[in-house]
Amino acid sequence: MAGFCRECEAILPEKGGDGRCPHCRSPRLLVHAELHELAIGHIDCDAFYAAVEKRDRPDLRDKPLIIGGGHRGVVSTACYIARLSGVRSAMPMFQARKLCPEAVVLPPDMEKYRQAGRQIRQLMGELTPLVEPISIDEAFLDLTGTESLHRMSPARSLNRLARRIESEIGVTVSVGLSHNKFLAKLASDLDKPRGFSIIGRTETLSFLAPRPVGQIWGIGRVSREALARDGIVTMAQVQEMPLDYLVERFGQMGTHIWHLSRGLDARRVEPDSAAKSISAETTFDRDIADLSSLAAELWPLCEKVAERLKAATLAGGVVHIKLKTAGFRLITRQSRLSAPTQLAETIYRAGHALLEKEAKGDWFRLIGIGIDALQDPRDADPIDLGDPDSQRRRKVEEAMDSVRAKLGHDAIIKGRSLKPNR
Known part of the structure; x- marks a missing residue:
């Protein structure tokens, strides 16, 4: 049965052995009958946000670490030490603090995480052009036909990539290898952290x-x-x-x-798969019930979504809102626009109409808004003869964008940005 050492990359003898590499004595061996026949990989960073923070703060290495919002927010990521206490992603922060009161809690630094994610993506791209990002910290890779280029099988290439990410970026990853995307994703979750798992065709x-x-x-x-x-x-x-x-x-x-259920998945690794939606959300410091206060929280989120649409040269045709009640019940509603848009004002108007139907006295702890049905912006925000004021709103937003590009986001705001006292 084919195998190699994940530490020193030595090829293992086909028979015998004591479970350790005969060269470096590492127990981290990779052995599988189809080891060199599979080419679809999934790489998932281990507790990514927490790993980046521990990389930059060695004093946190042996401490439980939670990345997330304040007392009212939710856990974005918990390191594996904190997970031993039962802390998990998306858990309310107050609950996480109760389970692991000794944990260090840090707010997320998304720009730092995005930078590390870009560095990892660059290393992936050196292996194969067929890289399909799923999120900031995971991706599918198709290494079919790369053996002659790298002079090694996809399994060995993925192992070397994992070692490079750990040594050069300073975070660890888990790898899944199989014959399609569904199984590769399942495999990467089998042995976290620093795992490498394989699901072959014959055992599917x-x-x-x-x-x-x-x-x-x-x-x-x-x-x-x-x-x-x-x-x-x-x-x-x-x-x-x-x-x-x-x-x-x-x-x-x-x-x-x-x-x-039979392991049949014909999806291909699509390197150019576009974003399906763009959204933003916020968790309140205290619950909100009245419409005007909820609307005030909604507006800056609409501006964020519009900024991201414009930066990505996209427009969207369906607006959706997300609300979470004080009792953690999730509510989602959506509305299709008459034409695709890039404008924060248009997104806000559609979102506000949806919000009005839900803000009937219930208390909410979170609000979010997003847009999907993404497309080329060439047909976005056309002249609407039924709404003669639409062109004025478009010109106002374009003027604001121009000022902000020169002087920063806070150089000009709408009065709507001034939140009412609660």
Whole structure:
């Protein structure tokens, strides 16, 4: 069975051995029958935000660290020491502090994380042009046909990349390797942190069979509960069912789970896959109920979304808002625009109309707004004969953008930016 040492990269003998590298004595060995036959990888940074902070603050290395908002916010990332106490991403900060009161808490420094993410992406690009970023800290890579270029198999190339990221960027990653994206992503989660896991073709069905259907990509809580009502909780159960039955019972979702429960995923690694949406949100210092105060929080988020649209040379056609109640119930609503837009004012008007329908006295702790149906901006914000004031609003925003480009964002604001006292 083929194998190599993840530390010194020595090729291992096909038989024998005591579980350690015969050259450097490391136990970090990678052995698999299909080791050099697979080419789809998924790389996921380990507790990325916390890892970057610990890299820059060696005094935090052995301490539990939580990255997130203040007492009212949520956990963005928790280091593995903090996770031993039960802290996890998206957990309310007050709960995380109760579970791990000794943790150091730092606010996120997104620009620093983006810079590290760009450096990692550059190293990925040296391996293959087929890199599909999923987020700031993870990506798919297709290394098909790169053996002759790098004089090594994709598995060895990915291992060397992981070592370079650790030594040059100062953070660790976990690697998944398989024959498609779904399985590569599953594999990268199997042995965190600093893991390297492989799911081969011959073991695909047996590997997936005992796993919960909730691990299928795209299956959320609602879909999981619908399947559970039919007694379907594992992929083995799906594997035993005819496709026709699942389609009749669950429609498109039935087709989806039938294929992925068998490890069938035809999606390609798409290096130019565009962003599907652009959004911004904020958690309040204290809960808000009245519409005017919620609207005041909404406006700067609309400006952020518009700035990102313009920077990416995109326009959007569907506006959606997100609200979280004081009891942590999540509400989402959306509205399709008559024409795509890049303007903060247009986004705000659509978002405000959605907000009015929900702000009926409930207390909220978070608000967010985003835009999707992204497209080329050439047809954005056309002249609207039914709204003669639309061109004036567009010119005002263009003038504000021009001033801010020269003097900074705070050089000019709308009166709407002045929040009412609460």
